[in-house]
Amino acid sequence: MGNDAALRFDGVTKEYRGFLGRTPVPALDKFSLTVERGEIFGFLGPNGAGKTTAIHIAMGFMKPTRGAGQMLEKGFGHAATRARVGFLAENVALVHRPAESAVRYYGALNGLRGVTLTKRTREMLELLELEDVVRRNVAKLSRGMLQRAGLAQALVNDPELLVLDEPTSALDPLGRVAVRELLLRAKAAGKTVFLSSHMLSEIELICDRIAILVRGRVARVGKTNELLESRDEAEVVFSGASGAAFPEAVLENEMLRVTVPKSAQRATIEKVWAAGGEVVKVNPARRSLEGLFVSLANQAGPGATVQKPGAAR
Amino acid sequence: MRRVWLLATNVVREQRWFLLVMFAYITGITGMMLFAGDGREDDVLAVFKQVAAYGTFFSVVIAASLIQTDRKSRQIIAVLSKAVTRREYIAGMIGGVNLSTASYQAAVFASLFVLFRHAPIQTAVVMMLHLLVASLLVSVVTILFTTFLHPLLATGAAGMVLAAPIALEKMGWTWWARAMPAVALIKHALSFTLEQPLAVESGVLTLALAECVALWLLAGWIFERRDVTLAVE
Numbered sequence: 157m158g159n160d161a162a163l164r165f166d167g168v169t170k171e172y173r174g175f176l177g178r179t180p181v182p183a184l185d186k187f188s189l190t191v192e193r194g195e196i197f198g199f200l201g202p203n204g205a206g207k208t209t210a211i212h213i214a215m216g217f218m219k220p221t222r223g224a225g226q227m228l229e230k231g232f233g234h235a236a237t238r239a240r241v242g243f244l245a246e247n248v249a250l251v252h253r254p255a256e257s258a259v260r261y262y263g264a265l266n267g268l269r270g271v272t273l274t275k276r277t278r279e280m281l282e283l284l285e286l287e288d289v290v291r292r293n294v295a296k297l298s299r300g301m302l303q304r305a306g307l308a309q310a311l312v313n314d315p316e317l318l319v320l321d322e323p324t325s326a327l328d329p330l331g332r333v334a335v336r337e338l339l340l341r342a343k344a345a346g347k348t349v350f351l352s353s354h355m356l357s358e359i360e361l362i363c364d365r366i367a368i369l370v371r372g373r374v375a376r377v378g379k380t381n382e383l384l385e386s387r388d389e390a391e392v393v394f395s396g397a398s399g400a401a402f403p404e405a406v407l408e409n410e411m412l413r414v415t416v417p418k419s420a421q422r423a424t425i426e427k428v429w430a431a432g433g434e435v436v437k438v439n440p441a442r443r444s445l446e447g448l449f450v451s452l453a454n455q456a457g458p459g460a461t462v463q464k465p466g467a468a469r
Numbered sequence: 470m471r472r473v474w475l476l477a478t479n480v481v482r483e484q485r486w487f488l489l490v491m492f493a494y495i496t497g498i499t500g501m502m503l504f505a506g507d508g509r510e511d512d513v514l515a516v517f518k519q520v521a522a523y524g525t526f527f528s529v530v531i532a533a534s535l536i537q538t539d540r541k542s543r544q545i546i547a548v549l550s551k552a553v554t555r556r557e558y559i560a561g562m563i564g565g566v567n568l569s570t571a572s573y574q575a576a577v578f579a580s581l582f583v584l585f586r587h588a589p590i591q592t593a594v595v596m597m598l599h600l601l602v603a604s605l606l607v608s609v610v611t612i613l614f615t616t617f618l619h620p621l622l623a624t625g626a627a628g629m630v631l632a633a634p635i636a637l638e639k640m641g642w643t644w645w646a647r648a649m650p651a652v653a654l655i656k657h658a659l660s661f662t663l664e665q666p667l668a669v670e671s672g673v674l675t676l677a678l679a680e681c682v683a684l685w686l687l688a689g690w691i692f693e694r695r696d697v698t699l700a701v702e
Contacts, residue, residue, distance in 0.1 A: 215550055218696040239552035249543035251479060264475055265551035309547060 162348035163191040168223035183209040185372040198359035199352040201369030242315035248306035256290040262309040280308040299326040360445040375452045389441035390421045397433025473560045480565020499580040518659045528604040532566045532611040533620040556689030566608040595667040599658035613688040
């Protein structure tokens with residue numbers, strides 16, 4: 157736990173109380189996680205796993221039942237710290253004003269004023285390609301446009317930490333690419349991005365580290381590459397040997413690829429050589445993020461999701 | 470302070486249609502009294518006082534649903550994701566209600582001079598001051614209850630607290646009756662006549678303002694401990 161943590165949860169438990177305080181339902185269970193500064197962190201989990209609850213606790217919208225945490229070295233809910241944070245909610249809801257006025261309003265609430273506020277507002281509207289709708293009331297924007305306006309208000313204060321809950325769920329493929337580039341630019345500028353998303357391909361592409369949350373607990377956390385590498389299997393890529401000796405091999409770019417258990421790796425290489433082939437490379441087998449996600453969710457059983465009584469969706 | 474002002478003006482902006490209807494109502498009733506009053510000054514004054522007293526009622530109506538509406542629409546999330554404390558948020562809501570009420574009372578004030586050209590300005594100002602402070606207290610009490618109750622229950626609870634002095638006075642507990650001076654302020658404001666100057670009840674005004682500050686702090690303290698993103702039903 158370095159001092160450089162942008163976001164840190166320390167054993168956070170959140171229980172939703174039922175009617176008249178009966179039957180508390182845990183949404184987060186001794187949840188601990190550290191997001192280092194300057195990284196893009198992917199936060200995954202099945203529906204109801206507690207992702208939004210964790211984010212809302214970090215932003216100070218909810219109080220944890222037990223445990224605590226820090227955001228930019230201040231306790232959760234510290235208002236002045238939120239001036240250095242950009243937040244986009246899962247279901248964006250903004251004040252019903254023209255888009256430019258709405259972004260200005262949120263910038264002003266974060267302490268921006270005068271020329272800086274005007275400049276940042278215009279830059280964000282331009283960056284999110286909202287120039288054509290600056291005078292249109294946000295209540296009349298399409299869902300994709302509203303999400304862009306939501307991103308604009310999250311970015312207007314040039315935040316050190318971006319907390320984004322499903323930022324691309326309503327965007328078309330072009331919009332998703334644009335947001336991905338925007339997040340990579342933010343990272344290059346030294347910002348931290350905490351990103352919750354169900355777009356696994358997107359997470360796999362841009363996140364330095366990921367955490368998978370199941371039943372309110374971290375089921376797996378680590379560097380994206382390391383998590384996707386299999387510890388039990390290896391991929392052997394070779395050429396020059398007859399495919400007949402390797403019926404399970406897959407032909408790719410005029411080379412054959414076979415996935416074998418780590419224990420059979422040496423025997424496979426020797427078999428390639430015996431068949432007159434040449435081993436091109438041997439790598440740990442890589443699985444998809446989707447595969448990892450599904451296997452972790454399945455391990456947790458059919459009740460992997462936690463239903464919050466009356467909780468905001 | 471700037472954040473409170475931004476939140477307050479946003480409330481007024483959201484209430485603009487309601488306020489326009491109220492302005493139309495004041496204009497209409499003023500016109501009616503002017504042309505149909507038929508020189509019956511006492512009757513016109515009685516109707517005018519009724520219209521002036523509505524301002525405090527509107528405070529309750531506007532204040533009761535503000536937080537609930539913000540939570541249900543989820544707009545509160547974007548606001549509280551900024552550098553806004555819960556106490557500032559509550560102050561913004563109170564400020565918004567009272568800017569709305571003040572604009573209503575300004576129209577009532579103008580109406581007084583349309584109806585009674587000889588109305589003494591000092592009396593009118595003192596009356597307005599008492600009504601505005603009463604509205605402020607009423608709105609703070611209502612918002613305090615809405616931090617932890619459904620708007621309907623909060624309205625009921627606020628009504629009971631604000632009207633309690635009437636019952637307490639009848640029971641002879643006059644000292645306790647003075648503890649919540651909203652009704653006393655309204656009564657005093659509406660006791661004005663066109664002939665006699667209206668005294669400033671500085672003690673009652675000071676008590677009311679002190680209670681507003683204390684109850685605002687209490688509302689902020691309670692709201693600070695509430696989860697704002699849970700369903701509000």
